[in-house]
Amino acid sequence: MERLRCNTCGAYFTAKVSEEVLADGEVTQKYGYSARAIIAIAKYGMGSPFYRQESLQSQLGVPITASTQFNQVEHLANDITPVFYALKKLSGNASKYYLDDTTKRILKAKPVEKKRRNSDKTQMRCGIYTSGLIAQVEEHEIVLFKTNIGHAGEFIDEILTPRDNTLSAPILMSDALSHNQPTVCRVEKTLCNSHARRQFYDVYSHFTEEVENILEKYKQIWIADDEAQKQGLTGKKRLAYHQIHSLPVMESIKQWGEERLKDETVEENSGLGKAIKYFLKHYQWLIAFCEIEDAPLDNNSIESQLKLIVRDRKNAMFHQTEVGAGIADIITSIIATCSVGEVNIFEYLQWLQRESEAVRVEPEKYLPWCYPTA
Numbered sequence: 001m002e003r004l005r006c007n008t009c010g011a012y013f014t015a016k017v018s019e020e021v022l023a024d025g026e027v028t029q030k031y032g033y034s035a036r037a038i039i040a041i042a043k044y045g046m047g048s049p050f051y052r053q054e055s056l057q058s059q060l061g062v063p064i065t066a067s068t069q070f071n072q073v074e075h076l077a078n079d080i081t082p083v084f085y086a087l088k089k090l091s092g093n094a095s096k097y098y099l100d101d102t103t104k105r106i107l108k109a110k111p112v113e114k115k116r117r118n119s120d121k122t123q124m125r126c127g128i129y130t131s132g133l134i135a136q137v138e139e140h141e142i143v144l145f146k147t148n149i150g151h152a153g154e155f156i157d158e159i160l161t162p163r164d165n166t167l168s169a170p171i172l173m174s175d176a177l178s179h180n181q182p183t184v185c186r187v188e189k190t191l192c193n194s195h196a197r198r199q200f201y202d203v204y205s206h207f208t209e210e211v212e213n214i215l216e217k218y219k220q221i222w223i224a225d226d227e228a229q230k231q232g233l234t235g236k237k238r239l240a241y242h243q244i245h246s247l248p249v250m251e252s253i254k255q256w257g258e259e260r261l262k263d264e265t266v267e268e269n270s271g272l273g274k275a276i277k278y279f280l281k282h283y284q285w286l287i288a289f290c291e292i293e294d295a296p297l298d299n300n301s302i303e304s305q306l307k308l309i310v311r312d313r314k315n316a317m318f319h320q321t322e323v324g325a326g327i328a329d330i331i332t333s334i335i336a337t338c339s340v341g342e343v344n345i346f347e348y349l350q351w352l353q354r355e356s357e358a359v360r361v362e363p364e365k366y367l368p369w370c371y372p373t374a
Contacts, residue, residue: 036076037349044332047311077327079356082363084330091135098134098302099174101152105318130309131155143336147325153179160185190288192299203271247290
């Protein structure tokens with residue numbers, strides 16, 4: 001702002017700030033809401049580390065150091081945190097969940113002693129993971145992330161602990177790892193067919209003819225699922241459609257695998273044998289989409305969202321502290337939730353900052369699907 005002083009009376013005269021500028025932040029605020037939003041989107045939505053953004057800004061003649069960028073992102077996280085916790089609370093009563101995790105690094109994280117699941121014993125833990133979850137709440141999808149010394153099963157326990165006991169058991173889609181299953185609430189367990197298919201695909205070069213047969217059968221199942229979506233089938237109609245078109249295919253794969261192991265056409269400990277055993281062992285949960293209404297076929301939805309985490313891990317490599325990881329989780333969760341809900345992320349983040357006082361009081365009125373698009 002231009003500021004002039006009268007040499008006669010010594011009075012100061014400061015230029016008025018336009019309404020357009022004030023809408024982007026307070027008078028004393030150096031970096032506007034829009035600047036904070038675009039820095040956060042570039043970092044956590046597009047995978048551009050702060051040091052890379054610093055290099056770009058320097059070439060544009062507006063240098064912003066990596067530490068300054070983090071400070072601005074922290075301001076943003078403080079303003080949107082109430083919305084993150086409101087989404088987390090709301091997700092506890094969801095009807096369907098997609099769950100998975102991926103490795104992450106926090107340099108200053110130290111091993112912690114944690115209680116073993118379903119046991120009174122404790123153990124030292126040091127494995128750091130980012131757990132990702134999609135919660136289906138009515139017609140909305142909520143995407144949440146948590147980075148800590150812990151795995152996806154502990155994260156879903158945290159989400160389900162405050163769940164309303166009067167609600168029916170939710171559907172949980174995950175891979176076959178036992179520690180992905182919750183311990184605080186009964187769920188309708190479903191397992192990912194993409195993982196089962198991948199078991200066969202990974203040995204394609206060694207068992208080409210046999211695996212081609214399986215892949216062709218699995219192809220029919222995804223075609224059937226796509227067709228059900230095109231027809232807008234949901235609930236009982238979708239279930240009946242899969243029972244007619246997909247269940248016989250799954251049964252044929254099961255029968256083929258059992259025959260090959262029984263007559264020893266396929267060695268049990270070979271790559272193909274292990275793939276068959278995986279399919280047979282988890283068969284009852286792999287066909288859940290043919291037995292439970294609206295049960296998903298695979299876990300691809302959350303795996304595609306975890307690419308945000310993987311991209312950040314490859315480009316930025318690590319978080320310095322657990323605080324930094326927590327800030328990343330909050331912002332990335334909001335960005336991903338806006339993305340699946342087709343909400344303008346850039347405008348939404350500015351809206352939350354402008355209404356920060358009201359957001360702290362009533363965050364449930366500022367959820368992504370509440371953003372006024374008109």
